[in-house]
Amino acid sequence: MRILLLVASLLGSVGVGTQASAQAPSRSLAPVIDLHVHAGAGREGSPYYEVYDGETPDDAFLRSALADLDTNGVVLAVVGGPAAHAERFRAAAPDRFLGAVAFPCTGGQDPNLQQCFEGGGDWPDLGWLRAEAEAGRVSALGELYNVYAGVPVDGAEMAPYIALAAEHDLVVLAHADAGPPPEGRRPGCCPNFDGSLGDPAHWGPVLERHPTLRLVLYHAFRPEYVESAIGLMDRYSNVVVETSPMTRVPTPLVHAALARFAEAGHGDRVVFGSDYPGAVAGSLAVIESAPLSEAQKRAILYDNAARFLRLGEADEDEGP
Ligand SMILES: [Zn+2]
Structure with a gap:
């Protein structure tokens, strides 16, 4: 989840610019897949709201x-968020975006205080979600805000959604971290916040029931959770990790996590996620300075995600 306040100063990392496209590209534009993009400009007071003239904040x-994605060579992104916002992104560039629906919400709002669903509520309607998946407008569930909402991933409320994901082969995008800390949350966000629910180990019982589920563990940089993630990856080949928010977490922590995944034999299941907005260029720089081989970095930026998303396989799978 992008959290737009105070985290940069808290963690002593670089700032998050809203105008990454204004930066000179510092890298060759080899293709990149970003599995962690957010839609929606937020509400009044957000840095992404009312910063342009002549357009609605969301269109701008x-x-x-x-x-920004063009500038940084991002050819494909999974865009999550309030359903209407994610669909606006996907519909504007259907070859560029795979749509995802974020939940569970709290008081009808996501952690950036955006309304999650046009009809209100904290959960997507299952019939609607099924129809969206079958129509190809929804390819993923997430970002899943269990930590923010205080709802266990392996509980009864989540079960029908996970079953739907398994049935329709939807990718599951989980906020799998204990943070952000209170200073990093929007005022008014998340009275039920429970960071312990971010431990990747909570996905163990879910994966026992649905062993082929395609799961992306977002924010896999915290040392103890890195080990939890590796425990899942050892058992389930469809679990991958990313290490956002790389512009807000100390770079040595991210580099240590990347090295640990490679050491554990899972370098081919690390994918790139920026936790967009405004974080693509800075996040790419963190990957490119990582203590990994050039081949490993290239795999993180594209190849691992292409394999996970099964790009190019659809035609081959379609029989007569
Ligand atoms: Zn996020």
Whole structure:
């Protein structure tokens, strides 16, 4: 989850610019897949709201995001968020975006205080979600805000959604971290916040029931959770990790996590996620300075995600 306040100063990392497209590209534009992009400009007071003239904030944000992805060579992104916002992104560039629906929400709002569903509520309607999946507009569930909502991933409330993901082969995008700390949350966000629910180990019982589920563990940089993630990866080949938010977490922590995944034999299951907005260029720089081989870095930026998303396989799978 992008959290737009105070985290940079808290963690002593670099700032998050809203105008990454204004930066000179510092890298060759080899293709990148970003599995962690957020839609929606937020509400009044957000840095992404009302920063442009002549457009609605959400339209301006979409235009800015597309330019930012272009600048940084991002050819495909999984975009999650409030359902209407994610669909606006996907519909504007259906070859560029795979749509995802974020939940569970709290008081009808996501952690950036955006309304999650047009009809209100904290959960997507299952019939609607099924129809969206069958129509190809929804390819993933997430970002899953269990930590923010205080709802266990392996509990009864989540079960029908996980079953739907398994049935329709939807990718599951989990906020799998204990943070952000209170200073990093929007005022008014998340009275039920429970960081312990971010431990990747909570996905163990879920994967026992659905062993082929395609799961992305977001924010896998915290040492103890890195070990939890590796425990899942050892058992389930469809679990991958990313290490966002790389512009807000100390780089040595991210580099240690990346090295640990490689050492554990899972370098081919680390994918790139920026936790967009505004974080693509800075996140790419963290990967490119990592203590990994050039081949490993290239795999993180594209190949691992392409394999996980099964790009190019659809035609081959379609029989007569
Ligand atoms: Zn996120």
